[in-house]
Amino acid sequence: MILDENNCPKGWILSKVSDVLDVNIHMLTSQTDGNLPFKYVSIECVEEGKINFEKVIETSFTEAPGRARRILADGDLMFSTVRPNLKSFVRFKKPDNGLWIGSTGFAVAKAKTGNDSDFFFYQLLSSIGEKQFHSLVVGSNYPAINESDFKKLKVLVPPEEEQIAISSILKVVDDAIKAIENTIKSALKLKKSLMQNLLTGKLKPDGTWRSEDEFYKDEKFGDLPLGWVVKKGSNITDKITKGQSPKWQGFEYQTSGVLFVTSENVLDGVIDISSPKYLPIEFNDKIKNSQLQKGDILINIVGASIGRCAVYNLEMEFANTNQAVCVFRLNDKNDHNFIAYFIQLEHTQRRLLGNSVETARANLSLGDFRKFKFVLPEDKDEQILIANKINEIDEIYISKHQKVKTLQRLKKSLMQNLLTGKMRVDIAKLESALQLEIC
Incomplete structure (x- = not known):
C-alpha cells in the first residue's frame, strides 16, 4: 500500500509517528548518581517479540554501558533502531517496582492522548513499518536509523475507538498464540522427562520404575536394564547412506516431480515440507541409493543443524535426498520411532557430536553411524511400546504447533x-468470527 493522503481509508488520516507517539521522553542524564541501581535491557534481550529476562543485567549507572539511558515505564513500546528490519520490537511490561533502563538503541514510545499505543505498535510491526525501515537502512554500512528518522515514519491514524477495536482483536490472537505456546512448552518439558527415563530403561512402558535387581552392569554404559543390549549402527540397519547434490548431476529444481528432502526440511522429530523442492524423475532413476522409503530415519550430518533427525513418513510416490542428510534404514528387528527418539536424546547427541569433524563446517560421516553404539531393548515390541508413549506427547506438540501456525497466518492477514x-466491517461481527476461528 502506498502511503499518501489520497490513499487513506475514509475517516483516517496520514500522519507521522511524532504526531501520535511521545518518543524518548524520559532519560537518565550525565548528572545521575553513579550508585543508582537499575536493571538494564539491551537490544540482545529482545527475542521474538519478548524480553528474555535471563539476559537482563542488574547494574548501576557507573558500571552500566554508556547506552543505558532510556527510562522504561509499564506499557512503553520499545523499537530497536539498530537493524530495525530484524524487528526487535516489544511492548514492555514492567515486572516489578524497581528502576528499569533501556538501551539508546531503542526508540521508547507511548501514545499521546487520544491514541492507542498497541495499535501503532502493530502498525509499525506490519508491512507499513517494514517497508519504511527497509528504505532507510538499505545500502547503509551501518543499518540503523536515528531518532529523527523514527519520528518521521508515516502512520495511518483512524479514530481512537477504531484503533482500540483493531488492536484488541489482534491481542486476542496474540493471547491465543501465547496460551498455545505455553502448552507446547509444557508438552516439551514432559517429553524430555519421558525420553530421559523411558529411553534409558529407568521407567517401564507401563509407567512403573525398574528396581535395582532389574539392571545389569555394562562395561562402557554402566547400569542397563535386563533384556537391553548394545549394538552398533551397522548391526541394526539394512542401509546407511546419503544422497547427492542435484547440481553436481546436472539437475535443477522444478515445480513438481520427485520430492527432494534437504537438511532444511529435517527438523527435530518432523519432516517439514511447507516449502517443498522437486526434481525430475530422471534424478531419482539415476541416484537410486538414496531413494527414500517410509520409516527411514533422516539425520542431518553437516552444518548448524547437525544431529537433527526425524522419521520419513510422508505419503509420496518418489522422494530423494542430498549429501547433507544421512538415510538410516533399520532392519525389521528394530523400530524406527524408538531409534529416532534415542538419537534425539541429549546424552546421545553429546556422544554423537563428539565424533563430528571440526572443519569449516562440522560434519558426521556415514562411518560414524555404522560404528556408533545404540542401547536398546532386544525385544522390538518393547521398543514400540516405549516409542508409543513418547509419541503421545509428540502428537499433542504437532497439533498445537499447527494451531500456532494457523493463528500466525490469521494474524498476518488481519x-x-x-x-x-482495507477491512472496514462491523467490529462486533469481526470479533465473533475471530472467536470461531480460534476455538
Missing part, C-alpha cells in the same frame, strides 16, 4: 487488512 483500513 494485520494486512485491519491496519490499512
